[in-house]
Protein backbone atom coordinates (compact mmCIF):
# COMPACT_ATOMS: atom_id res chain seq x y z
CA UNK A 780 0.00 0.00 0.00
CA UNK A 781 1.45 3.36 -1.03
CA UNK A 782 -0.91 5.41 1.08
CA UNK A 783 -0.62 3.59 4.38
CA UNK A 784 -0.56 6.83 6.35
CA UNK A 785 -4.15 6.55 7.54
CA UNK A 786 -4.65 5.58 11.18
CA UNK A 787 -6.66 2.44 12.08
CA UNK A 788 -10.40 3.06 11.93
CA UNK A 789 -13.62 1.18 12.54
CA UNK A 790 -14.98 0.14 9.14
CA UNK A 791 -18.56 0.12 10.44
CA UNK A 792 -18.70 3.51 12.12
CA UNK A 793 -15.77 5.00 10.15
CA UNK A 794 -14.46 6.43 13.41
CA UNK A 795 -10.70 6.40 13.87
CA UNK A 796 -9.25 4.25 16.64
CA UNK A 797 -6.30 6.53 17.11
CA UNK A 798 -6.07 10.27 16.73
CA UNK A 799 -4.16 10.97 13.49
CA UNK A 800 -2.68 14.16 14.88
CA UNK A 801 -1.66 13.54 18.51
CA UNK A 802 -1.83 9.73 18.75
CA UNK A 803 -4.40 9.67 21.56
CA UNK A 804 -6.29 6.36 21.69
CA UNK A 805 -8.69 7.16 24.50
CA UNK A 806 -12.12 8.23 23.30
CA UNK A 807 -15.60 8.10 24.79
CA UNK A 808 -18.13 6.09 22.78
CA UNK A 809 -20.08 9.18 21.81
CA UNK A 810 -17.09 11.39 21.09
CA UNK A 811 -16.76 13.17 17.79
CA UNK A 812 -13.50 14.98 18.47
CA UNK A 813 -10.20 14.10 20.10
CA UNK A 814 -10.19 15.23 23.72
CA UNK A 815 -6.49 16.04 23.56
CA UNK A 816 -6.12 18.08 20.39
CA UNK A 817 -9.65 18.64 19.09
CA UNK A 818 -9.18 16.77 15.82
CA UNK A 819 -12.30 15.35 14.21
CA UNK A 820 -12.49 11.59 14.79
CA UNK A 821 -14.24 11.14 11.46
CA UNK A 822 -12.51 11.92 8.20
CA UNK A 823 -15.43 13.90 6.84
CA UNK A 824 -15.45 15.50 3.45
CA UNK A 825 -15.96 19.20 3.17
CA UNK A 826 -19.56 18.70 2.04
CA UNK A 827 -21.64 21.43 0.52
CA UNK A 828 -22.14 24.83 2.09
CA UNK A 829 -25.66 25.37 3.36
CA UNK A 830 -27.31 28.74 3.78
CA UNK A 831 -30.25 29.99 5.76
CA UNK A 832 -33.15 30.11 3.30
CA UNK A 833 -34.51 33.34 4.78
CA UNK A 834 -31.48 35.60 5.11
CA UNK A 835 -28.88 33.71 3.10
CA UNK A 836 -26.52 33.46 6.07
CA UNK A 837 -23.97 30.67 5.96
CA UNK A 838 -24.96 27.92 8.39
CA UNK A 839 -22.29 25.29 7.85
CA UNK A 840 -21.48 22.30 5.74
CA UNK A 841 -24.10 19.72 4.84
CA UNK A 842 -23.96 16.36 3.06
CA UNK A 843 -20.62 15.47 4.62
CA UNK A 844 -19.56 11.88 4.02
CA UNK A 845 -17.38 9.75 6.29
CA UNK A 846 -14.25 8.49 4.58
CA UNK A 847 -11.42 6.04 5.31
CA UNK A 848 -8.69 7.62 7.41
CA UNK A 849 -6.24 7.91 4.51
CA UNK A 850 -8.72 9.55 2.12
CA UNK A 851 -7.61 12.95 0.85
CA UNK A 852 -10.75 13.36 -1.16
CA UNK A 853 -14.25 12.06 -0.64
CA UNK A 854 -15.05 8.83 -2.44
CA UNK A 855 -18.66 9.96 -2.81
CA UNK A 856 -18.48 13.58 -3.90
CA UNK A 857 -14.80 14.26 -4.58
CA UNK A 858 -14.52 17.13 -2.10
CA UNK A 859 -11.41 17.41 0.10
CA UNK A 860 -11.54 15.71 3.49
CA UNK A 861 -10.84 17.34 6.86
CA UNK A 862 -7.67 15.31 7.40
CA UNK A 863 -6.33 16.53 4.10
CA UNK A 864 -7.38 20.13 4.66
CA UNK A 865 -5.85 20.10 8.15
CA UNK A 866 -2.60 18.81 6.64
CA UNK A 867 -2.77 15.59 8.65
CA UNK A 868 -2.47 13.76 5.33
CA UNK A 869 0.11 14.78 2.77
CA UNK A 870 -0.98 15.22 -0.82
CA UNK A 871 -0.06 12.45 -3.20
CA UNK A 872 2.63 14.47 -4.93
CA UNK A 873 4.52 14.78 -1.65
CA UNK A 874 4.02 11.09 -0.89
CA UNK A 875 5.30 10.00 -4.30
CA UNK A 876 8.23 12.44 -4.25
CA UNK A 877 9.44 12.43 -0.64
CA UNK A 878 12.68 14.19 -1.58
CA UNK A 879 11.03 17.24 -3.04
CA UNK A 880 10.17 19.90 -0.48
CA UNK A 881 6.49 20.29 -1.29
CA UNK A 882 3.86 19.55 -3.88
CA UNK A 883 1.56 22.12 -2.44
CA UNK A 884 1.70 24.61 -5.30
CA UNK A 885 -0.27 22.15 -7.41
CA UNK A 886 -3.23 22.68 -5.16
CA UNK A 887 -2.93 26.37 -4.41
CA UNK A 888 -6.10 26.99 -6.39
CA UNK A 889 -8.24 25.09 -3.90
CA UNK A 890 -7.83 27.75 -1.23
CA UNK A 891 -9.30 30.57 -3.25
CA UNK A 892 -12.50 28.64 -3.84
CA UNK A 893 -13.13 28.70 -0.10
CA UNK A 894 -13.57 32.45 -0.13
CA UNK A 895 -16.08 32.39 -2.92
CA UNK A 896 -19.51 33.48 -1.72
CA UNK A 897 -22.73 32.90 -3.53
Ligand SMILES: [Zn+2]
Nearest residue numbers: 798801813816
Ligand atom coordinates in the same frame (compact mmCIF):
# COMPACT_ATOMS: atom_id res chain seq x y z
ZN1 LIG B 1 -5.71 14.20 19.13
Ligand SMILES: [Zn+2]
Nearest residue numbers: 824844853856
Ligand atom coordinates in the same frame (compact mmCIF):
# COMPACT_ATOMS: atom_id res chain seq x y z
ZN1 LIG C 1 -18.43 13.74 0.23
